[in-house]
Amino acid sequence: xxxxxAEQIGLNQAQLEAVKAPLGPVLILAGAGSGKTRxxxxxxxxxxxxxxxxxxxxxxxxxxxxxxxxxxxxxxxLIGKSELPxxxxxxxxxxxxxxxxxxxxxxxxxxxxxxxxxxxxLLKDILLRLRIDPTKFKPSLFAHLIDRAKxxxxxxxxxxxxxxxxxxxxxxxxxxxxxLRKNNxxxxxxxxxxxxxxxxxxxxxxxxxxxxxxxxxxxEYQDTNHVQYIFTKMLVANHQNxxxxxxxxxxxxxxxxxxLQNILDFEKDYPETKIIRLEQNYRSTQPIxxxxxxxxxxxPRQHKKTLWTENxxxxxxxxxxxxxxLAEAYFVASKIIEIQDGKSNELQYEIxxxxxxxxxxxxxxxxxxxxxxxxxxxxxxxxxxxKLKNRQRxxxxxxxxxxxxxxxxxxxxxxxxxxxYQIVGGLKFYERKEIKDILSYxxxxxxxxxxxxxxxxxxxxxxxIGPKSFDLLKEALIEQDEKELAKLMDLKPxxxxxxxxxxxxxxxxxxxxxxxxLRQVLKLTGYEAFLRDGSEEGETxxxxxxxxxxxxxxxxxxxxxEGLTKFLxxxxxxxxxxxxxxxxxxxxxxxxxxxxxxxxETVFLVGLEEGILPHARSMMDPKDIAEEVxxxxxxxxxxxxxxxxxxxxxxxxxxxxxxxxxxxxLKAIPEELLQIHEDF
DNA sequence: ACTCGGTTATTTTTT
DNA sequence: ATAACCGAGT
Ligand SMILES: Nc1ncnc2c1ncn2[C@@H]1O[C@H](COP(=O)(O)OP(=O)(O)OP(=O)(O)O)[C@@H](O)[C@H]1O
Numbered sequence: 001x002x003x004x005x006a007e008q009i010g011l012n013q014a015q016l017e018a019v020k021a022p023l024g025p026v027l028i029l030a031g032a033g034s035g036k037t038r039x040x041x042x043x044x045x046x047x048x049x050x051x052x053x054x055x056x057x058x059x060x061x062x063x064x065x066x067x068x069x070x071x072x073x074x075x076x077x078l079i080g081k082s083e084l085p086x087x088x089x090x091x092x093x094x095x096x097x098x099x100x101x102x103x104x105x106x107x108x109x110x111x112x113x114x115x116x117x118x119x120x121x122l123l124k125d126i127l128l129r130l131r132i133d134p135t136k137f138k139p140s141l142f143a144h145l146i147d148r149a150k151x152x153x154x155x156x157x158x159x160x161x162x163x164x165x166x167x168x169x170x171x172x173x174x175x176x177x178x179x180l181r182k183n184n185x186x187x188x189x190x191x192x193x194x195x196x197x198x199x200x201x202x203x204x205x206x207x208x209x210x211x212x213x214x215x216x217x218x219x220e221y222q223d224t225n226h227v228q229y230i231f232t233k234m235l236v237a238n239h240q241n242x243x244x245x246x247x248x249x250x251x252x253x254x255x256x257x258x259x260l261q262n263i264l265d266f267e268k269d270y271p272e273t274k275i276i277r278l279e280q281n282y283r284s285t286q287p288i289x290x291x292x293x294x295x296x297x298x299x300p301r302q303h304k305k306t307l308w309t310e311n312x313x314x315x316x317x318x319x320x321x322x323x324x325x326l327a328e329a330y331f332v333a334s335k336i337i338e339i340q341d342g343k344s345n346e347l348q349y350e351i352x353x354x355x356x357x358x359x360x361x362x363x364x365x366x367x368x369x370x371x372x373x374x375x376x377x378x379x380x381x382x383x384x385x386x387k388l389k390n391r392q393r394x395x396x397x398x399x400x401x402x403x404x405x406x407x408x409x410x411x412x413x414x415x416x417x418x419x420x421y422q423i424v425g426g427l428k429f430y431e432r433k434e435i436k437d438i439l440s441y442x443x444x445x446x447x448x449x450x451x452x453x454x455x456x457x458x459x460x461x462x463x464x465i466g467p468k469s470f471d472l473l474k475e476a477l478i479e480q481d482e483k484e485l486a487k488l489m490d491l492k493p494x495x496x497x498x499x500x501x502x503x504x505x506x507x508x509x510x511x512x513x514x515x516x517x518l519r520q521v522l523k524l525t526g527y528e529a530f531l532r533d534g535s536e537e538g539e540t541x542x543x544x545x546x547x548x549x550x551x552x553x554x555x556x557x558x559x560x561x562e563g564l565t566k567f568l569x570x571x572x573x574x575x576x577x578x579x580x581x582x583x584x585x586x587x588x589x590x591x592x593x594x595x596x597x598x599x600x601e602t603v604f605l606v607g608l609e610e611g612i613l614p615h616a617r618s619m620m621d622p623k624d625i626a627e628e629v630x631x632x633x634x635x636x637x638x639x640x641x642x643x644x645x646x647x648x649x650x651x652x653x654x655x656x657x658x659x660x661x662x663x664x665x666l667k668a669i670p671e672e673l674l675q676i677h678e679d680f
Numbered sequence: 681a682c683t684c685g686g687t688t689a690t691t692t693t694t695t
Numbered sequence: 696a697t698a699a700c701c702g703a704g705t
Contacts, residue, residue: 064695091695116694135688135700147695188695255693405691425694459681466681575695593693615692631693654690655696 009078015039018243018276019046023215025270028245029263031307032292032637033283036245037597039276040219041071043243044085045078047215058085059213059235063220063597065089066578086213090228092573094191101198101205110446110565112185113572117436118452119143119187125451126175132168146173150189151225151257153196182478183450192227199234210238220597221246221266225257233269240270248303249296252593252631254623264303279306283599285314287673288643292636294668299629317643320677321662325406325607328648329413331677332399332604333385335644336419336587339397339602340390387418394420394585396601400592400635402613406606407589414587424590425576434531434541435548439571441502441521442564448502449477461530463494501525513556514563515549592635603639605632608647609660632665645674 011019015035018028019042026043028036044060047053062068068087075084086093095113102109114122123139146169149159156173160166180186186194199206216236218224221244224232236242244266251260267273281289286309296302318335322328399410404426414421429435437460440453447453451474458473459465465473469492476484489496501524505517512520522528522545531538531545551571555563577594588600592613607613613632618624636643651660 089695191695253694256695403691403693462682464681468681573695591693612691617692627693652696 009038009042009074011035011039011042012278012280014276014278014280015042018274019043020050021243021274021276023051023239023241025240025266025273026243026276027221027263027266027273028276028278029247029303029305030245030276030278031247031281031305032250032634033281033599034278034307035280035282036247036278037067037071037219039278040217040243040245041074043217044071044075048085049079053215055083055085057212057214058217059093059215060085060087060217061090061093061219061232062087063089063223064575064577065092065573066575066580066582067219067597068092089573089575090224090231091188091191094195094231095569095573097195097198097209098186098191101195101202104198104202104205105194106181107186108184110184110561112183112443112447112450112453113191113569114180114185114187114452115431115572116140116143116188117431118185121452121455122179122183123172123176126172126179130168130171130175132172137168142169142172142176145169146176147187147189148257149173150187150193151227153193153227153230179451183452184447185450185452189227192225192231196227196231196234199231206234210235214239215241215243217243219245220250222248222251222260222263223253223258223596224262225253225259229259229262240272242270247305249299249305249630250596250634252596252627252634254627277305279308281307281309283640284309284637285311285641287314287316288636288639291317291643291669291673292633294670294673295629295636295665296633298665298668299626299633301626315642316675317639317645317673318677319645319666319674320647322646322648324650324657325409325648325652326413328606328646329409330385331646332410332606332644333413333417333419335604336394336397337386337388337417339642340388340392340394341386385413385417391420391585393601394587395582397604398588398590398595398598398600398602398638399604399606400590400595400638401605401607402592402615402631403607404591406612410589410606414589420584420586422581422586422588424580424588424594428574428576429544429547429579430571430574432541432544434544437527438518438521438545438548439568441525441527442517443568444502445506445517445521446561446564446568448499448506451477457525458495458498461526463498465492465494465498469495508560510559512560514552514558514560514567515556517560517564518549518552592631595638596634599638599640601640602642602644603635604644604646605635606646607651608632608645608663608666609651610663611660612651613663613665629665632663645669 012035015038018026018039028039030036040060044058047058048055060068060071062071065088068089072084072087098107099109102111120139120143123142127137127139127142156170156177159170159173161170180190199209213235216232218232232242244263246263248260248263251258254260267275289307289309293307320331322331401407407423407426411421411423430439437457440456443450443453444457455470458470469488472488473495475481476488505520505524508517508520532542552567555567558566580588614625614628618628645666647662647666648660650657
């Protein structure tokens with residue numbers, strides 16, 4: 001096969017060694033852009049074509065669903081097979097197992113998946129019931145602690161009981177689990193924990209999956225957490241056919257329990273391991289790699305890795321220190337325009353003396369104080385930023401930042417400069433209010449007693465059912481008190497009507513498809529009329545709902561109940577990167593975390609300031625700082641050809657302007673590796 | 681139960 | 696600066 005498929009997609013000697021390794025444990029530990037993912041993909045092809053493994057006996061775990069999708073496409077291109085290996089994120093594989101084995105953990109087959117909003121809504125209720133003040137101890141804090149426990153495979157009983165707070169956390173965790181089960185729902189953590197529990201308690205089930213998946217591959221192994229580690233370990237315990245790739249310098253998910261030790265101790269877990277190191281980088285130019293190297297040296301205890309490239313020459317990465325965050329955004333926009341349209345006339349913001357517009361007059365008389373001068377300059381400049389003309393291949397450009405909040409100014413300036421863009425994450429499509437409302441209605445069709453969904457929409461549109469009535473209703477439902485329920489419905493006919501509507505849609509004919517159901521929900525619940533009140537905002541929201549029809553369309557063929565479960569599942573597991581549009585010509589704005597595994601011709605890394613990168617909340621612990629260093633390393637190594645590092649000297653935060661100090665990470669870069677862009 | 685005005689927290693990073 | 700939240704008045 002190497003003569004055919006491996007040469008269609010080139011592999012170097014070291015990669016080939018990994019691809020053609022005998023069965024048994026293999027670890028590729030190598031730096032950014034060295035072709036780890038490519039090697040993993042080709043390994044799958046080799047297993048199928050050369051070793052004759054059945055595709056379905058292979059399990060490949062990727063970091064996002066999108067990555068799985070791309071890998072599938074590539075494999076189809078090479079082996080042209082209709083049958084493919086099982087591929088997906090740990091979470092999506094978890095659901096698959098759980099749908100199959102749900103009875104073993106007391107779940108119905110059509111269990112719902114709660115997202116963080118649902119989680120917090122449930123937790124808030126529990127906190128109120130325990131008389132814990134949710135303003136002092138936020139639900140999100142408990143969500144985080146419970147999530148952390150799950151990632152470490154800890155049950156409530158495994159948690160500490162030292163302080164009152166410890167005891168509270170334990171109690172909340174216990175009640176939370178009870179409530180989830182009562183609602184026939186699971187959270188993200190459960191998707192990982194429950195399969196492991198099933199494996200631990202049912203040898204026969206474990207054996208079934210061990211036999212099903214004869215070969216297991218994991219990409220981005222450095223960011224696996226404890227449950228994921230145990231899950232993988234149990235699966236391959238018999239055959240030890242495990243192939244993992246990763247880079248300890250790119251471990252950036254410590255905050256959600258990822259444990260770097262998993263990859264570092266791999267050889268201890270599997271003594272027979274064949275370790276492969278890849279040293280040639282195929283992505284970036286040498287000037288970019290040199291900078292990346294200098295930065296990663298700030299993180300102690302990284303594996304030393306050689307990384308070289310044949311692309312000796314290339315643009316020297318550019319550094320610009322902007323007076324403020326607006327100027328930072330203008331710099332990015334003007335560079336994008338320069339890349340796309342070529343260098344335009346210099347000094348565009350020189351206004352002629354004869355210009356007697358208001359702007360012209362202001363421009364000739366800058367304010368006296370430095371602070372307002374900055375504002376003046378930024379304001380003036382905004383009026384003269386040229387508009388982008390050539391939109392081709394804009395998807396080769398990315399703007400990367402530490403926090404979503406930074407995207408705001410950048411977005412405004414992109415709009416001003418007519419630069420098409422997409423923001424990944426932030427406000428995810430499926431997190432928009434109107435979308436979540438409709439999804440809640442849809443979830444009620446599967447489980448009309450799902451209290452979290454019920455609470456969300458029972459009064460949207462307004463039906464005169466406030467918190468008081470809802471509490472009564474909730475009690476009646478929990479206690480299954482038919483009498484109380486009937487009484488309530490008599491008192492509030494709108495409650496009765498609500499459930500009748502849900503029931504009516506639920507009992508729609510088998511022949512109805514998901515789109516019919518969606519239409520009926522919008523009509524019969526009055527949501528459509530409520531939304532389309534003639535306001536412009538209402539229409540925008542309505543358009544979003546139309547978009548929901550598009551997604552739901554792909555589940556039209558099945559009977560609607562099955563399609564609905566699948567649809568809700570896909571939506572719940574969708575990551576923000578999955579929503580990204582890779583092909584249309586738009587500049588991509590996203591966080592450094594989301595950029596993992598991706599690559600772009602041109603990368604702008606913005607906000608290189610103390611407090612942002614490294615983030616203020618990561619500055620206490622050296623371990624956290626090291627993770628920030630790796631985050632920076634990930635950002636830099638996304639760039640193939642051009643890299644811009646940008647910081648601002650002042651930045652508006654919470655409405656007031658603060659002085660920003662250039663990031664300590666910049667100091668690690670020798671001046672000769674950068675070209676400094678002087679201010680205009 | 682709703683609506684308005686004042687108060688408050690918000691900015692890590694994600695499945 | 697802005698959105699989410701809370702309490703008082705309707
Ligand atoms: N042998 C090769 N010859 C030419 N190009 C290659 C080779 N191997 C990989 N590449 C290219 O190099 C780039 C990086 O590859 P890949 O994404 O597999 O690296 P990676 O090690 O997984 O990177 P990261 O650690 O950043 O996720 C891709 O554009 C890929 O197509």
